[in-house]
Each structure stands twice: as C-alpha cells, then as structure tokens.
Amino acid sequence: MTQLQFPAPDALSFVPLEEIKSAEHGDFIFTPEQLPVSVPCSLPEVHQPQAGGRSAGLAVMNDFLNQRGEYYRGSISSPLTAENGCSRLSPYLALGCIGMRELVQAVRNRRRTAEGRWKASLSAFESRLWWHCHFIQKLEDQPDMEVHNLHPLTEQLDRPFDEEKFEAWKTGNTGWPMVDASMRYLIANGWVNFRMRAMLISIASYPLALPWQPVSRYLASLFTDYEPGIHYPQVQMQAGTTGINIPRMYNPILQAQRLDAKGLFVRRWIPELQQVSDQWIFEPWLMPRTIQESARCILNKDYPAPLVDFSAATRKARADLKAVRDSDFFATAQSIGEKHGSRKRSSSRRMTGKKKARDAGQMTLF
Structure with missing residues (x-):
C-alpha cells in the first residue's frame, strides 16, 4: 500500500480478435463468428443506482475525505445516517474505478492533518480497508465457499x-x-x-x-x-x-428500535405503514382490529403478518x-480458524479447544 501508484493510462489498446491464438498450438482460439450475439442475463432493475465511472468515484472519495467522513464512525449502523455517512466507495473499489492503494494513500494523507472526530473516523475507515482485503483473501484461499x-x-x-x-x-x-x-x-x-x-x-x-x-x-x-x-x-x-x-x-424489532427509533426509515419505505403510530410501527401485527382500521392498515390485507x-x-x-x-465440530472449526482467521492477535495461538475455535472467528468480525 505504500508503493508508488501506477499511473492511469490515457487510453487503452486491445489486441484484435483475429490475432488471439493458442499459445500451445499456434491456432486461433475462436473466430468472430463463434462469439455469442448476446449473453442472457436477468437482473432486477435498480431504480437509483450510484453513478459509475472513475470521475464519479474520485468525486465521491474527495467528498467523503473532506466533507461527509467526519461522522463516519457513529453513522454507519443506522440506515437513516448510513446513506450519507458511509463512504459509498465500495462500488468503485469492486469495479476498479478506484484502486485500493490509491484510496489507502489518500486516507493516510488526510489523517496527517485530521483532528477530533475526523481522526477517529478516518482511523475506523482505514481499519475496514484492511478487513476488505482480509475477506477477499478468504475466497482466494478457498474458492468453493x-x-x-x-x-x-x-x-x-x-x-x-x-x-x-x-x-x-x-x-x-x-x-x-x-x-x-x-x-x-x-x-x-x-x-x-x-x-x-x-x-x-x-x-x-x-x-x-x-x-x-x-x-x-x-x-x-x-x-x-x-x-x-x-x-x-x-x-x-x-x-x-x-x-x-x-x-x-438479529432481532428485527430491537434493530428497529435502536436504529430507527421514530420509524422514519420504515414509514418511508413501507407506505402501507405510514399512518401507523409509533406504538405499533415495529410490531403492526399486535394492533387491535379497530386500530388497524383507523391506521388504514389491515393485517394480511394491506401488510402481511410475520411469516413465522x-x-x-x-x-x-x-x-x-x-x-x-460436537467434538468433531470444534476440531474442524479450529483448523478453519487457523486458515481463515485474522492474525492480528498472537494470543489466539495460546487458546485451545472450544474457546480457540470460537474466538478465532471473532477476530474476523467488523
């Protein structure tokens, strides 16, 4: 992460398809006529996706490091604050619009002058960049997961x-x-x-x-x-x-009470519950019939009862x-922990049995 960044190319050149040959036999791997006309892919329609591209990614990164990131540490759990408080850089990292080395160096440069909340938030954010790479390594080590x-x-x-x-x-x-x-x-x-x-x-x-x-x-x-x-x-x-x-x-009622205490997020995305009072908003199935009628939310008609x-x-x-x-479970878990667990705490090597298997996994939690 401390090495020099590779400069972004001004333009990309591609090898003509006709020149692609098998390294072993010198034959053409395929001809243009053999390529499929279209590749079937059915994906859900996302109505408000983030804008793509490197320019957009750089703008989001600069905005986060200089404007939005100050309250990152305390705003990433609630969906009410996370939309703006999170970095929103994950799509640009995933698709290569921004490089990890580029982002890490930008964060560290910003941390040199950071104070107060900024300092704590940028430290927390950089730690998650480490976890980002740690989790990617898990799949590299065991693709069948x-x-x-x-x-x-x-x-x-x-x-x-x-x-x-x-x-x-x-x-x-x-x-x-x-x-x-x-x-x-x-x-x-x-x-x-x-x-x-x-x-x-x-x-x-x-x-x-x-x-x-x-x-x-x-x-x-x-x-x-x-x-x-x-x-x-x-x-x-x-x-x-x-x-x-x-x-x-996760208990969905407790999560709602902690992260959306006034029901703002729930009412925004579930219009069926807009007129339900704070008393019932997270447990509408408990509403008496008369209250359901006054709130215009009839259970299993306007909004479903819980499935279970x-x-x-x-x-x-x-x-x-x-x-x-059983005992075999924990023996296997220990080997999994040794392969995929974080190496951050050397004390884990002194653990044995169930505690070692259990704690090895805790090191990988965000």
Whole structure:
C-alpha cells in the first residue's frame, strides 16, 4: 500500500480478435463468428443506482475525505445516517474505478492533518480497508465457499428451500417492518449499509431457515458493489455456517428500535405503514382490529403478518446449531480458524479447544 501508484493510462489498446491464438498450438482460439450475439442475463432493475465511472468515484472519495467522513464512525449502523455517512466507495473499489492503494494513500494523507472526530473516523475507515482485503483473501484461499458451507457439519442444519418464504423475503414482505424496509431500500438503490445486509441474511437463515445459497445469489444480483471475496465469506458468517463465528440472530424489532427509533426509515419505505403510530410501527401485527382500521392498515390485507413466530423460530435455530456442535465440530472449526482467521492477535495461538475455535472467528468480525 505504500508503493508508488501506477499511473492511469490515457487510453487503452486491445489486441484484435483475429490475432488471439493458442499459445500451445499456434491456432486461433475462436473466430468472430463463434462469439455469442448476446449473453442472457436477468437482473432486477435498480431504480437509483450510484453513478459509475472513475470521475464519479474520485468525486465521491474527495467528498467523503473532506466533507461527509467526519461522522463516519457513529453513522454507519443506522440506515437513516448510513446513506450519507458511509463512504459509498465500495462500488468503485469492486469495479476498479478506484484502486485500493490509491484510496489507502489518500486516507493516510488526510489523517496527517485530521483532528477530533475526523481522526477517529478516518482511523475506523482505514481499519475496514484492511478487513476488505482480509475477506477477499478468504475466497482466494478457498474458492468453493461460493457454493459449499465453510464448515461441513453445518450442512446438517435443517434449512430446506421454501419458495413462499423466499419470495416474501426477496420482495420485502416478511411482516417485519425493518427487514422489509431494508430490502425495499436495497431493491431501489442497489446498496444498503452493512448492518442491514447482515440483518437480511440473518433473518433469512435463522427464523426463516432458508439455505444461504439462493439468498446469496439474489443479494449479489442487487448489490451494485458486489465483490465475491467480500460477499461469500460475509454471507456465510451471517448465516452461521463458518463454524468460527458466534451466530448473530438479529432481532428485527430491537434493530428497529435502536436504529430507527421514530420509524422514519420504515414509514418511508413501507407506505402501507405510514399512518401507523409509533406504538405499533415495529410490531403492526399486535394492533387491535379497530386500530388497524383507523391506521388504514389491515393485517394480511394491506401488510402481511410475520411469516413465522420469531422467538419460536430462533429457539429452533439455536437448537439445530447446538445439535451439530460436537467434538468433531470444534476440531474442524479450529483448523478453519487457523486458515481463515485474522492474525492480528498472537494470543489466539495460546487458546485451545472450544474457546480457540470460537474466538478465532471473532477476530474476523467488523
């Protein structure tokens, strides 16, 4: 990261297709006539994506480092503040509009003169650039985590694919307002902050008990900043299939109360709930019928009831996890931690057994 940056080329030149030959036999690999006319690709339509290109990326970077970034450290969790408080540089890094070395050096230059909140926020941001590279390395080391559970014993978890639940989750109709608002925001913008991404995966994996693979593919199709090296390790972490991370079962009611206390985010993205009072906004299924009528939000007509009982479903999820955690589970988890865990804390090498397997995963959490 400290080395000189490569200069951006003024123009790119490409080798003519007719000159591309097999290095082994000297034959043409293919002719222009053999190329497909079109490649089928069906992706959801994102209504308000970020503008692409290097110029746009540089403008976003400069704006973050000189204007928006001061409150980064305290504004990245709530979807209300994250839209402006996060760097919003992930798409430009993922697609190569901005280089990691370029960004790291710009951050460090800015840190030299930073004071107060700026100093703390830029330090926190740079630490996440380290994590960015750490997670990409995980997929480089084990590419099959795109399709297979990192910990093989988690294949035993009871997570059959349920089309009805999956469709409700992917369209923002689970009945949990914070979950649905986050999904609808993502569909509209092609981006949502990390905490909400983690919650979406957690909800799909634990109370809805969906397999993570279709969940992963759908989210990948929505994320403008889709980066495989970040995506698959994070999906598996939040789905509880790594074996080295403490399961995070996000409670959508508590997340809403903490991160959207007045229901502003929920009401903005779920118009069905706009007239529901603060008392019921995060648990509309508890409204008496008379209140539903006055709020013009009839349960299962205007807005769905939750797909499952959250408490009962998460109890079952914990029981399922506990059932696979035998001695073999922790022995395998230890080897996974040694391969994929952070090397930041040397004290981890002195840990043994369950504690070592458990704590090795904690080092990889943001």
